[in-house]
Amino acid sequence: MTNYTATVTVRLKRGVLDPEAETTQQALERLGFELDDLRSADRFEVDLDATDADEAAERAGEMAERLLANPTIHDYDVAVAER
Amino acid sequence: MTVAVVQFGGSNCDRDAVRALDHLGVDAERVWYEDGLPADPDGIVLPGGFSYGDYLRAGAMAARDPIMSEVRAAVDDGVPVIGICNGAQIGSESRLTPGAFTTNASARFQCEPVHLRVERADTPWTAAYDESDVIEVPIAHGEGRFEIGDEAHADLVDDDRVLFRYCDADGNVTDAANPNGSTDNVAGVLGERETVAVLMPHPERATLPDLGRSTDGAGILEAFA
Numbered sequence: 001m002t003n004y005t006a007t008v009t010v011r012l013k014r015g016v017l018d019p020e021a022e023t024t025q026q027a028l029e030r031l032g033f034e035l036d037d038l039r040s041a042d043r044f045e046v047d048l049d050a051t052d053a054d055e056a057a058e059r060a061g062e063m064a065e066r067l068l069a070n071p072t073i074h075d076y077d078v079a080v081a082e083r
Numbered sequence: 084m085t086v087a088v089v090q091f092g093g094s095n096c097d098r099d100a101v102r103a104l105d106h107l108g109v110d111a112e113r114v115w116y117e118d119g120l121p122a123d124p125d126g127i128v129l130p131g132g133f134s135y136g137d138y139l140r141a142g143a144m145a146a147r148d149p150i151m152s153e154v155r156a157a158v159d160d161g162v163p164v165i166g167i168c169n170g171a172q173i174g175s176e177s178r179l180t181p182g183a184f185t186t187n188a189s190a191r192f193q194c195e196p197v198h199l200r201v202e203r204a205d206t207p208w209t210a211a212y213d214e215s216d217v218i219e220v221p222i223a224h225g226e227g228r229f230e231i232g233d234e235a236h237a238d239l240v241d242d243d244r245v246l247f248r249y250c251d252a253d254g255n256v257t258d259a260a261n262p263n264g265s266t267d268n269v270a271g272v273l274g275e276r277e278t279v280a281v282l283m284p285h286p287e288r289a290t291l292p293d294l295g296r297s298t299d300g301a302g303i304l305e306a307f308a
Contacts, residue, residue: 020186
């Protein structure tokens, strides 16, 4: 078994309104920053032991499917690194 | 035999629901989520509130709680189930009903009376109304914007599963009457069975006459009478 950190990034699907990101963008613009767009995402770092990186990714993907993401509004991706 | 109002940690409309049902002559009791459902409930209410502190997404945690397996089994037995506000978020997160409720377009918590157009009058929840009736019921939510993919939305409309739409006082479904940016002004939907419904507005807050405003919500809860 190897120690991994699986990083699950959950973001709104393209086209789904993100009021929090819009509000954040407006606040940045009020501070004088110039930007074209801003998107927000949730990142979950999951430490787990697995036989290999594929297994770690598969388990983290199942976590995203079953809880971390809502498939109606979210896309997600999983990246795995040894820790 | 009674209606079970499921109280999660952070639910705060469970007492209101019981009082409203009592007023309608419906025997109802609060059920702590860890205790499981009573045997053979006559109905189930998933009440409003902030279960699990709205962590992750409103309703996400409660939707994965073991008691929801019991709720799902009850649904399969034909027991009427309604999710109100946070209960609606729990219902959609549980896939009991289609779509998702997410952050209001305003990015603000909104607490205000709204008008709803009754889109179906042939369900247990709307038997007290006629189709296209306009009722006034309050909302109180930060995550009530109904979102659904284009294909699923087309199915929802084709299957006639939209129960209520936000409208103006005359029943016109307009952008101006849409409080939270919900797709197609959807305020409430049916599950695969008509015995399952969720809605963001609070019928239990528009049932008791002594609250002084609308009692239009009573008809929805009369499904349990």
